[in-house]
Every structure is written in C-alpha cells, then in structure tokens.
Amino acid sequence: MALVTLVGFPSSGKSTRAQELSAFLAAKLALPSTPPAIARLKTVVINDESLGLDKSSYDDSRAEKPARATLFSAVVRALNKETIVIVDAMNYIKGSRYQMYCAARESSVRTCTVFIATPPAKCAEWNATRPSTSSYIEPTLENLISRFEEPSSAARWDSPLITVPSFDGSLAVAPEGAAEGISGSADAERIWEAITTGDVKPPNVATLPVHTSTTSYLTLLESTTSLLITTLLSQQALSPLSGTTTLVLPTTPAVKVQLNIYKPVSMPMLQRLKRQFSKLNQQAQTELTQEQIARLFAEYLEAG
Structure with missing residues (x-):
C-alpha cells in the first residue's frame, strides 16, 4: 500500500x-x-x-x-x-x-x-x-x-x-x-x-529486477557516467553553472540530457556520486540503455 x-x-x-x-x-x-x-x-x-x-x-x-x-x-x-x-x-x-x-x-x-x-x-x-x-x-x-x-x-x-x-x-x-x-x-x-x-509510480526499466549486469553493460555504465562528468566539467569551464544546463554527450548517436545545477561542482564530488550511482545501479541488476543511464545519472547529480 x-x-x-x-x-x-x-x-x-x-x-x-x-x-x-x-x-x-x-x-x-x-x-x-x-x-x-x-x-x-x-x-x-x-x-x-x-x-x-x-x-x-x-x-x-x-x-x-x-x-x-x-x-x-x-x-x-x-x-x-x-x-x-x-x-x-x-x-x-x-x-x-x-x-x-x-x-x-x-x-x-x-x-x-x-x-x-x-x-x-x-x-x-x-x-x-x-x-x-x-x-x-x-x-x-x-x-x-x-x-x-x-x-x-x-x-x-x-x-x-x-x-x-x-x-x-x-x-x-x-x-x-x-x-x-x-x-x-x-x-x-x-x-x-x-x-x-498519491500517485502510484509503476515499475519501469530502472526498477524492474532483471538479473543481468554483464561485463559489457558494466563497461557501458562506466563509460557513460565518466563521459557525462567530463562533459559537465567542460561546460562548467566555459561558463558558471546557474540553472538548467544542457549537455550533449559525444556518443553515437549523440545523447542529450538536461540537469539543474546552481553551484560549482568538483571532480572529487562527481566521482563520489558516480560511485554511489554505479553501485545502486548494479544492485538493481537492471540493464539500461546509454540514454537512460545518462538521464538517470543526471537526475542523481541534481539531487547530490
């Protein structure tokens, strides 16, 4: 209930x-x-x-x-x-x-x-x-x-x-x-x-317990989160983060995500959040697409 x-x-x-x-x-x-x-x-x-x-x-x-x-x-x-x-x-x-x-x-x-x-x-x-x-x-x-x-x-x-x-x-x-x-x-x-x-949020690809977590998926999880961090830090170097920021990840095809951040971020902080997110994602034992990983990680960074 x-x-x-x-x-x-x-x-x-x-x-x-x-x-x-x-x-x-x-x-x-x-x-x-x-x-x-x-x-x-x-x-x-x-x-x-x-x-x-x-x-x-x-x-x-x-x-x-x-x-x-x-x-x-x-x-x-x-x-x-x-x-x-x-x-x-x-x-x-x-x-x-x-x-x-x-x-x-x-x-x-x-x-x-x-x-x-x-x-x-x-x-x-x-x-x-x-x-x-x-x-x-x-x-x-x-x-x-x-x-x-x-x-x-x-x-x-x-x-x-x-x-x-x-x-x-x-x-x-x-x-x-x-x-x-x-x-x-x-x-x-x-x-x-x-x-x-209140709303009952149904299970989706981020919560369904699918027992996978293959080596290739863990590689995708690592590369996508690392790429998002690199792109975010590059964007921050160009202009201060002060609200909605659009990131375009140089993947094939390109992945676009938006996140709301109002303060400077640092590599140590982002790496800490990345470790937390990766661990939680692996525990969920669910394989997501690259776009889904990027979107969910962006949401996680917003809350961090």
Missing part, C-alpha cells in the same frame, strides 16, 4: 514520531468514513530495535553496512499492497533512500518521506539522557550527523517530502476545533493523503 520513510539525525525523536504516526493511522483506519479497501490495511513499524540491531552497529563502517542491509531486507519483505510500512531509522544516506524508493516501485506502492527536523544540539541532549543500551557514543553521534544527507523535495525518491519540526505537537493529536474525520495534526493528515491518494 505505502512506504513511509522517516529521516533524521540520530536521537532526533524519530521513534517517538513513528509511534505517533502509527497511532494516528490506527485511528484513521478505524473511522467509519474510511473506505473498506483502505480500512483493512495493516501498519508495520520497522526499526533497529525490532530487528535486534544494536546502536554500536554504527560505530564503524564494517558493522554498519550489514546493519543497513538487514534493515533494507526487512523493508523489502514487508512491502505489499495490504501494508503501510513505516521505516523508523536514520535513513541518512541518500543512496539508501533511493534503494527503498526503487523497492517501493517494484511493489507498486505509494511513497512518502518524513523528515524529523531536530537541531544537532537537541539530538546530543536527548542522546545523553538515554540508557547506554539505546544511545550512541559521542564520536559516533558526531560522525553520523556530519555525514547526514538531508532529503530534498526535488529528488523523486524523497518526494513527497513532509518536514516535522522537533517542537511541533504530536502527530496523533488533532488541532482544537478540527473538523470531523481529522484525527491528527496537519502534517499527519498530509502523510495520510500522500499514502492513500
């Missing part, structure tokens, strides 16, 4: 918001006015605690990667047309959110991203009050915050994006004098609208 991805700093109050959202959805599903096809849905919350993952898993990259893989696998298993899946995790890496977005498209379910906006100082304060079994050590907390990749409504995998400030009231409490059928806050109602009436 839907995937709701919570995003936020560690110790930002995501679990509290997940519980509020779960309570709101339960109340909403129980309303007599809710259509039977929606009322029969169930809600599942997936987080580190439900999967038995310790906070120490984020102390180093070797332990973090399998922890994130465990979370992703649990999300994929839970996705179906009868379930609203709430992912109560940091989801601080753009690539991880993109993976879940692709999985949602494979399952033909709606998506919604909820950004729990809490200042780092408040996160540190809340983390310090938690028991050692459910808190992050200070170096890990600082490292995760510094690596956080904030969601953007311009990125299709983060859209629709709903931001919930830390100082807002409960999602499960309707404003005073609310009309009949309103069971939660304005943000909660927006989430409800997104997951019940």
